[in-house]
Structures are given as structure tokens and as C-alpha cells.
Amino acid sequence: AQSVTQLGSHVSVSEGALVLLRCNYSSSVPPYLFWYVQYPNQGLQLLLKYTTGATLVKGINGFEAEFKKSETSFHLTKPSAHMSDAAEYFCAVSDGGAQKLVFGQGTRLTINP
Amino acid sequence: GAVVSQHPSWVICKSGTSVKIECRSLDFQATTMFWYRQFPKQSLMLMATSNEGSKATYEQGVEKDKFLINHASLTLSTLTVTSAHPEDSSFYICSAAGILDTEAFFGQGTRLTVV
Numbered sequence: 001a002q003s004v005t006q007l008g009s010h011v012s013v014s015e016g017a018l019v020l021l022r023c024n025y026s027s028s029v030p031p032y033l034f035w036y037v038q039y040p041n042q043g044l045q046l047l048l049k050y051t052t053g054a055t056l057v058k059g060i061n062g063f064e065a066e067f068k069k070s071e072t073s074f075h076l077t078k079p080s081a082h083m084s085d086a087a088e089y090f091c092a093v094s095d096g097g098a099q100k101l102v103f104g105q106g107t108r109l110t111i112n113p
Numbered sequence: 114g115a116v117v118s119q120h121p122s123w124v125i126c127k128s129g130t131s132v133k134i135e136c137r138s139l140d141f142q143a144t145t146m147f148w149y150r151q152f153p154k155q156s157l158m159l160m161a162t163s164n165e166g167s168k169a170t171y172e173q174g175v176e177k178d179k180f181l182i183n184h185a186s187l188t189l190s191t192l193t194v195t196s197a198h199p200e201d202s203s204f205y206i207c208s209a210a211g212i213l214d215t216e217a218f219f220g221q222g223t224r225l226t227v228v
Contacts, residue, residue, distance in 0.1 A: 043221040099210040099217040
């Protein structure tokens with residue numbers, strides 16, 4: 001069965017600092033990987049996804065993630081944090097198809113002024 | 114882009130009553146829809162998968178008689194929480210995808226509070 005582990009339920013960085021949110025996955029088949037952001041009481045917004053091809057994926061709002069098969073990782077980064085990045089972030093892996101997802105536990109990102 | 118609309122955004126109901134949540138794909142045909150539940154400060158857990166015209170497939174531990182899912186058209190799926198109790202209070206989110214889509218598109222979610 002597929003699973004996702006997000007290291008760190010809460011990450012706090014200063015405005016302008018590097019953002020690094022960690023995600024490791026387990027999958028018995030080549031995975032599709034996703035990062036979503038969720039603001040309070042709202043649905044999920046897709047930041048980026050990896051399906052096939054280039055392992056470095058660029059997403060919206062300056063985020064990017066790199067698929068590393070050997071490390072079974074898909075960490076999310078952003079060079080310079082902005083106050084508006086404060087939210088909950090979820091990593092997800094496909095489960096028997098790209099559309100059905102298994103989510104990680106989520107990481108709450110706090111940005112300090 | 115693909116748009117999925119959930120209605121209502123929030124609902125309060127009395128214990129013992131039923132409540133229906135709608136999930137609509139506005140600009141594409143959704144052959145498959147998924148229903149997730151999210152408890153406060155927790156992750157999303159898949160409840161069930163529904164394919165248009167077929168019975169929904171429920172995840173282990175989800176009561177199919179309590180959470181009734183209907184996917185009668187390619188643009189609409191409904192989740193009915195029957196005989197709701199306070200422990201059913203949660204954030205319910207749907208996602209929808211067409212047959213060739215490499216991702217599912219999420220609705221805005223519905224906050225259910227049972228009092």
C-alpha cells in the first residue's frame with residue numbers, strides 16, 4: 001500500500017528565508033506525486049505535481065519540488081518565504097491511479113516577520 | 114482550468130437529522146469522484162470512490178449505510194450523512210476527475226457541524 005510521511009508537523013521560517021518541507025513516500029509502482037496547499041476552512045490548491053519526465057518540477061507561487069527515486073523523496077522548496085505562504089501543506093502519492101490519493105499528515109508552515 | 118464546486122460551504126444540523134452535500138464538476142465530465150473527510154488539524158482520509166452510474170466503493174471502516182454516495186450523472190455526486198451525530202462533525206472535501214485526467218480536482222470543502 002502507498003504511504004506518505006511528512007517530516008515535521010510544523011515548520012517555522014523567517015520571511016525571506018528558504019522554505020523546505022520534507023516528504024517521503026512508499027509506493028510499489030512508479031508514483032505520481034503532488035503537493036497541495038490548504039488555507040483555513042478552504043479546499044486544496046495544487047502547487048505542483050510529478051507524473052513522468054523531468055524530476056525537478058516547478059509549481060505556482062515560486063515553489064518547486066524534486067523527485068528523487070533513490071531516496072523516495074519529493075521535498076518542496078521555495079527560495080524566499082513570503083508571509084502569504086503561511087498555510088498547511090500536504091504531500092500526496094497516487095494510489096492505483098493518478099486521481100486517487102494518499103495524503104501525508106500535513107505540515108503547518110509559519111512565516112515569522 | 115477544471116472547476117469543482119461543493120455546496121454548501123458549511124452546514125449546521127441537529128443530531129439525528131440527515132444532510133446532503135453536493136459536488137459538481139462545472140466545466141468537465143467527471144467519470145470518477147472521491148470523497149474525503151478531514152478532522153481538525155489532521156490529514157485527509159479517503160472515504161469512498163464513486164464512478165458515474167456505479168455503486169460507490171467505500172474504504173475500510175467507512176459505514177456505507179451512514180454515508181450514502183450517489184453519482185448519477187457525469188457532473189454531480191452527492192454525499193448524504195444520515196442520522197448525523199456530533200462525531201460526524203468534520204470537513205468533507207470532494208475531488209473529481211475525467212477519464213484521461215492525471216489529477217483529480219478538488220472542491221472547496223464543506224464544514225459540517227452536528228449539534
